[in-house]
Amino acid sequence: MKRIGLLGCGAIGTQIALAIDTGKIPGVLTHIYDNSKYAATELASKLNNKPLIVENSHLLSSNPIDIIVEAASQDAVKDVALSVLQNKRDLMIMSVGALLDESIYDVLSDACNHFKKTIYLPSGAIAGLDGLKSVKDELESVSITTTKHPRSLKGAKFFETSDINLDAIDSSTIIFEGTAKEAVSMFPANINVAALLSLCGIGSEKTIVKIIADPNTDKNTHHIEAKGKFGKMTFTIENFPDPNNPKTSRLAILSAIETLRKYCSDDIQIGT
């Protein structure tokens, strides 16, 4: 059985841990860590098979573990990703925006090669990456329009320097238009999906992002358009937000669980 370490015990981390505990993911959760001791203790209390709570994030990969699952933040990725690979563990990353920093991406990619380890990036809150990967060399444009309720956008760095008052928005309003690179740095907990699109497609400077705050929606909607010599693809994903964290869509959690289930299983693999 694969041994799993979990970094981040919030909305995604909790559901992954429960999926392991109930046998949906055929692995064993041996160690967990969260900056919030409360979050880690609270999670452990929900599990029948109790993992050890370690004292800092680096202690996850110094234990005999097969894979570290990150479901914490871009800062957590920047802090631990390299040492996880150096300790010869695989890594699954949810805070994918961290990889848009080219120096981080290159270092991690080299480390995967050098230590013969793999970084897994689940498709998260979107669909269509299988197709996008296949047409990568023929892509001319990729865009994503994300619509969320204002409460799902609260706390983003973008609002530190913007005059927009989310509480005053009473109809669907475009609050950001720019590149994926800018979007991911301004909305680090909202638009990791734009980082996934960028890495699969034409890069973060050419991938165009629009973010809309809509007080009348109960969904996190991602509309993706990709065009090129191959033709055109459009994907619209209307996600229900997680009840514990409205920024995060239910699909992101299910995608993380499915990626980890595949990692832990010897099975037929479907799709690109």
Ligand SMILES: NC(=O)C1=CN([C@@H]2O[C@H](COP(=O)(O)OP(=O)(O)OC[C@H]3O[C@@H](n4cnc5c(N)ncnc54)[C@H](O)[C@@H]3O)[C@@H](O)[C@H]2O)C=CC1
């Ligand atoms: N790839 C994708 O499609 C998606 C990615 N995400 C990203 O996944 C990550 C987790 O999402 P959620 O579980 O919904 O967030 P959450 O806010 O519910 O939970 C995150 C947990 O990580 C902990 N944490 C944050 N920084 C940490 C650090 N440096 N070291 C240790 N613990 C740390 C927090 O205390 C919190 O308990 C976030 O970065 C989020 O932006 C979320 C949705 C979709």
Ligand SMILES: O=C([O-])CC(=O)C(=O)O
């Ligand atoms: O869960 C979502 O809809 C998307 C999200 O938060 C992200 O990409 O960071």
